[in-house]
Amino acid sequence: MLNSKRLVLRALHPSDLSTQYLSWLNDGDVSRYLETRFLPQTMEALQSYWQNHRDDPANPWFAICLVEDGRHIGNIKLGPIQWLHRRADLSLFIGDKSCWGLGYASEAIGLVRDWAFRELDLQKLNAGIYAGNIGSRRAFEKNGFELEGTLRQEAVSDGSRVDVWRMGLPRSSWLSAS
Ligand SMILES: CC(C)(COP(=O)(O)OP(=O)(O)OC[C@H]1O[C@@H](n2cnc3c(N)ncnc32)[C@H](O)[C@@H]1OP(=O)(O)O)[C@@H](O)C(=O)NCCC(=O)NCCS
8 A cells, every 4th residue: 555645555446346437448538548448348347357467466556546535536557567677667547537637647656656666676667658648748757757769650549650658767866866
């Protein structure tokens, strides 16, 4: 469990696999930049994903919840962790759109970043972001991530090929900024 002033990041419980969670994955605004959009999102698929990934040490993932009322508003995942290189990708979504723009993504990224460097002793964190996803890029930048490259026409989005930004944060940069 990871805590900040406004957020608790905790393991997902079966009770989190709600119709609300399902509705996030089927909401075009939320799923626009998520790989989940390519798969049919049903309750069975959600439950099966949870069963298969709940205890996966290479892909720890957390429910992002509000301290004030415990509300589950999205998820954040660290993985896959490449232990030989001591690096991992970080990805997230805030499914509850009423919570967008309130700094929750930035706060959640900061919690997992600090945990990954302090507790897991990872040496590098990365993020892949569809070009145009300014909110996500900004949330990572606010946590010290920098643009390291642009993968040109890397992915399909809305029927067109789009670039993907690769952002990264070495542990040494995090240390010198802390
Ligand atoms: C992208 C996303 C994670 C941002 O979450 P959030 O909680 O709204 O982000 P924050 O409130 O921490 O905002 C971070 C910064 O980005 C800015 N921002 C947020 N959304 C923005 C948008 N759509 N356009 C431009 N800037 C935006 C915020 O103003 C803030 O910058 P500031 O502090 O300089 O003002 C959220 O919109 C989301 O989950 N979207 C759908 C899924 C997704 O895209 N996930 C990321 C995949 S890499």
